[in-house]
Amino acid sequence: xxxGRRLLPLFFVFVVSFVVQDAAAAPAPAAxxxxxxxxxxxxxxxxHTASDQATMHQNPAVILGxxxxxxxxxxxxxxxxxRETREYEGLMREAxxxxxxxxxxxxxxxxxxxRTYTLLNRESPEFVRFxxxxxxxxxxxxxxxxxxxxxxxxxxSLMSTAAMFWEGATYNNGVLPFKRSILGExxxxxxxxxxxxxPVKPDAFLASKGVLPSLTALxxxxxxxxxxxxxxxxxxxxxxxxxxxxxxxxxxxxTLQKLDEPGRPDIxxxxxxxxxxxxxxxxxxxxxxxxxxxxxxWFLGTDDQPGDYRSSGCSACHVVYANDxxxxxxxxxxxxxxxxxxxxxxxxxxxNEPGHPIRHAFTRAIPSSQCMVCHMxxxxxxxxSFYGSIMWDYESxxxxxxxxxxxxxxxxxxxxxxxRNPEEAAIRGKWxxxxxxxxxxxLNPQLKDTQFAxxxxxxxxxxxxxxxxxxxxxxxxxxNVVGDDDPDKFHKAKQLTSIHxxxxxxxVDCHFAQDAHGNGHIYGEVAAAIExxxxxxxxxxxxxxTLRTSGPAAGP
Numbered sequence: 115x116x117x118g119r120r121l122l123p124l125f126f127v128f129v130v131s132f133v134v135q136d137a138a139a140a141p142a143p144a145a146x147x148x149x150x151x152x153x154x155x156x157x158x159x160x161x162h163t164a165s166d167q168a169t170m171h172q173n174p175a176v177i178l179g180x181x182x183x184x185x186x187x188x189x190x191x192x193x194x195x196x197r198e199t200r201e202y203e204g205l206m207r208e209a210x211x212x213x214x215x216x217x218x219x220x221x222x223x224x225x226x227x228x229r230t231y232t233l234l235n236r237e238s239p240e241f242v243r244f245x246x247x248x249x250x251x252x253x254x255x256x257x258x259x260x261x262x263x264x265x266x267x268x269x270x271s272l273m274s275t276a277a278m279f280w281e282g283a284t285y286n287n288g289v290l291p292f293k294r295s296i297l298g299e300x301x302x303x304x305x306x307x308x309x310x311x312x313p314v315k316p317d318a319f320l321a322s323k324g325v326l327p328s329l330t331a332l333x334x335x336x337x338x339x340x341x342x343x344x345x346x347x348x349x350x351x352x353x354x355x356x357x358x359x360x361x362x363x364x365x366x367x368x369t370l371q372k373l374d375e376p377g378r379p380d381i382x383x384x385x386x387x388x389x390x391x392x393x394x395x396x397x398x399x400x401x402x403x404x405x406x407x408x409x410x411x412w413f414l415g416t417d418d419q420p421g422d423y424r425s426s427g428c429s430a431c432h433v434v435y436a437n438d439x440x441x442x443x444x445x446x447x448x449x450x451x452x453x454x455x456x457x458x459x460x461x462x463x464x465x466n467e468p469g470h471p472i473r474h475a476f477t478r479a480i481p482s483s484q485c486m487v488c489h490m491x492x493x494x495x496x497x498x499s500f501y502g503s504i505m506w507d508y509e510s511x512x513x514x515x516x517x518x519x520x521x522x523x524x525x526x527x528x529x530x531x532x533x534r535n536p537e538e539a540a541i542r543g544k545w546x547x548x549x550x551x552x553x554x555x556x557l558n559p560q561l562k563d564t565q566f567a568x569x570x571x572x573x574x575x576x577x578x579x580x581x582x583x584x585x586x587x588x589x590x591x592x593x594n595v596v597g598d599d600d601p602d603k604f605h606k607a608k609q610l611t612s613i614h615x616x617x618x619x620x621x622v623d624c625h626f627a628q629d630a631h632g633n634g635h636i637y638g639e640v641a642a643a644i645e646x647x648x649x650x651x652x653x654x655x656x657x658x659x660t661l662r663t664s665g666p667a668a669g670p
Contacts, residue, residue: 138185142178144259154188158188162461164459165460170475212241219245234305235301243256248427250427257428264428271632273630281639294638296326299412316635324666418548419535419551421452432476432478434447437569438567440555445620447483453552454469456473458473458474490571506574506577511557511562546573551570555568645669649664
């Protein structure tokens with residue numbers, strides 16, 4: 115259950131000049147005739163003359179028209195209008211649902227713009243449905259006729275609420291005194307912050323399994339008192355003053371006797387109110403400003419570099435984007451590159467433009483590269499250990515990654531790079547250039563110390579971890595030393611990948627539907643929400659495997 119709440123906005127409000135309100139389309143039906151579906155597609159197909167899967171579903175028994183999912187006006191036909199003419203654009207405006215902010219969405223391009231962040235929350239539900247019917251704000255209408263229980267479970271899953279992030283950030287930094295999550299991310303159909311209630315009130319058994327009764331929306335940072343550990347850095351408490359200090363000049367009068375020492379708020383906080391005079395809850399503002407928001411299903415991927423291309427909601431997993439050219443990570447999708455470009459049969463979709471899915475089609479054969487887009491936090495664990503990778507140390511093969519001369523970026527250059535990659539080193543390294551970053555893995559044949567992966571979530575670089583002895587020498591799979599001067603040393607040495615990856619497994623081969631969608635309950639920690647356990651397939655020293663899931667969130 116989602117309950118809308120009136121909250122102060124988390125982000126700045128952008129004023130837009132062009133607003134189009136389109137009548138809400140009816141929810142997609144569970145069943146209809148082929149003729150009824152065709153009537154909802156005839157105008158669309160006059161431009162979109164070919165498609166990969168017209169209904170997105172591989173099952174031909176699924177009968178849907180274009181406007182069943184996307185909305186829009188299927189009665190508008192192209193006739194003789196040529197593309198890139200005023201007449202053609204006029205027909206697009208009639209047929210499509212237009213965004214409130216055409217500039218932000220780069221209309222009429224259908225590619226997802228870079229770094230949209232909370233732009234979806236400022237759009238009409240009709241446009242959200244038009245651009246991505248799988249978005250959780252609108253999925254109940256577009257997908258709910260057949261998949262409503264899955265949609266509802268996904269809204270409450272950790273992949274959507276990210277309650278474990280808010281729990282860790284607020285408790286560990288002293289913002290909240292609760293070890294169990296009370297905060298989580300959710301939005302209403304209109305994009306307003308929402309609270310979530312568990313379908314049933316957790317009894318003692320469910321509580322012991324980590325099930326939470328509810329989650330509430332993250333309050334606006336400027337409304338939270340600075341009751342965190344960072345308050346010790348605030349000057350104030352010994353000298354009572356009715357005036358706020360000037361930013362960057364805490365003692366504007368120049369009087370030495372009125373200069374407060376840091377740490378005094380441990381005794382008594384200054385007289386400033388929350389959100390005034392730079393007195394804020396630092397961790398709370400960092401939560402809303404950092405890229406911790408990226409891995410949530412309520413928003414789109416940043417779509418600005420390999421490893422960051424994805425959609426939102428159901429489509430974030432079931433619609434595959436090109437992010438990684440390594441077949442062990444991407445499977446059959448590896449051949450489509452890592453630049454987020456499409457190979458769709460639709461003639462209206464640009465084939466050399468990032469921000470498009472590979473095809474207009476759903477899949478349940480989801481490659482690990484799609485999971486890695488979100489599950490690369492923190493960079494030294496999660497899926498990186500499955501891949502046998504770790505975040506680059508900034509030193510291995512440094513001559514290939516750093517310029518020969520010290521780089522001094524301008525403020526504008528630094529800001530542009532840091533928008534894509536929050537690590538300061540990127541503004542001075544070669545990988546601050548997206549073109550260089552995209553092909554870092556092509557450096558591997560000439561490298562002496564490491565090998566790079568082909569995905570770069572957040573603009574980061576990841577290096578392979580190889581088996582070594584206590585002296586640092588490379589070892590092959592049998593434990594034999596591989597000479598450092600061997601030109602094929604990295605092919606002979608054993609990369610410490612998971613045995614599951616070596617056998618061709620992808621994440622979804624172990625983490626089935628429930629681990630992806632959730633089981634409908636609200637959880638606050640990842641370990642509590644997992645259905646499968648290693649012993650289910652491998653057994654133990656005392657028992658044979660049962661081949662039945664027995665993890666913390668497994669059913670009876």
